[in-house]
Amino acid sequence: MKKTNLLAIFTLAATPAFLHAETTSYSDVVGYSKENLPAGQHFFSPSFLKAPVYTGTGTLSGNVVSGISVLGGLGLTTFTDRANFPTHYLEITSGSYAGTYYDISSNTATSVVLAETPNVAAAGSVSVVIRPHVTLGDVIKADSGIGEYSDSIAVYGTTGDFTAYYFAGGVVTADDFATEMSHVPVSPGKGVGINTGASLDVTTTGVVRKGDLKVPVYAGAVNVVGAFNPSSATKLTGLALATELGPYSDSVVLYNSTGNLGLIAIAYSDGADVTDDNFNAYTSVTSPSVSTKGSMLINPGATKYITLPGAVQ
């Protein structure tokens, strides 16, 4: 049983993050979603984001955004005995690159260094939002019913690789069941693979996504992409897949959410419409959907962006 609560009109005006913003802020809708995943295997994406720590403008040059004002460390985690990961990411919210996001490698009080360089065309004055990453520790909690030592969580890389994490001692761990790895990020719009021996309740909370997000998908990778609508399923025809998928080649695979990864549909594009695997166009009525407890697997021939609309536009 899915439970979703949206606590509308929760303003961030009183938060410290807002006090550092240079442009007019907006009201963020927050809420929580509790999804029951039956025993078995799933691809799952969190529906929510974390509240921003900075909203304003900056100047992008190369992989540096300057002219902003931020407090605290926004770079990688600083463990000495385990892998480190980005803690925050910057999203461009203006211009033709609006919705693209980049992990932050490091920062000063007035600038951030991005882990990759945005397209040169995005350079110049840009509006940006900086948010903390949602992490495995945010998604998988002790009260979710996850089986210690036995249940696994897969986090996917960009080349077809993935890393498995487990749960022991009340926290997400590496495969030694001792090294805590709760800090592993789940990038916005992306999902994880879950293999659970018993029913699992995944509760996610945070800010409802507002506006389109450009999610990178990679050729040869396991691209688990969700939808940001926490309250209802998202039709494939409601996305921009018709124009973003390579015609007759890039595919989207949808599985059911019953735990057996039963195939719901393999969808393509004919350049104008999202189609089934016989290239018959789906309509808004016949289109399969990304459920609130599921994800789609996207198989592109080349690395590209897929646009995910926010739950709020």
Add this chain to the structure above:
Amino acid sequence: MMNQKNKVLAVALAGLISSAIVSDSRASIVITIASPNSSSGLIVKSNLATLNTTGFVRIGKLTTATPDVTKNLPTFANYQYWNSIFVDVNSSAGGGGTSPSTWNFNSSGALTGSSTGINASTFPANTQMWVWAFNFGSLTSGSVGGIPTFTSTDFGPGKITEWAIMSADEWIAPADNLAKSLVINQVGSDTVSRLIAGTDLGANIAMIPEPSSMGLVFAAFATAVFKRKRSRI
């Protein structure tokens, strides 16, 4: 727009691609073993001592659904039988996955760690997974392989004298691009036991010894049981 001929070709191609996606030969799985401490179950020697940096485990599948369970004692002849039907996740002839050093028993007798990059077409979803544990030898960690091949001279005092062969209902390979942890204390709870060689101690699994040592182990167990009963009087 596509003409009809091209559409037919595209549909045929899509069919091939679809089949590939659903059973992607590039897809991989991860298999992990969970025997990290006494709360999760250890594999121990037949005298209940921990395997202190001696021995290792092989993890894989069997090529038969009905193995000869009478060949359960650790002799070279039985090794040859099991070796012929065992497909390792971390051999080049098997799953092609990585070989973790942590599949050698550590100083606490524990086992953890994963083999990654296992070919999902060799280990499709729901494949029954097996663990074969030895009290001697070691796995050479690396990208693939490193599994020792034993000869008749490797069996006997100071070498292979004990082993365990086991599976559990829960030990099934995951779907493509997912992971599965094989938890040792899940062994023995099945309706039909898959503990072919070994003794279920509840918390741990004990190896079984070579035939010549069976009497001594039986005596050790009998003594332990007798002392427990005496202590309850």
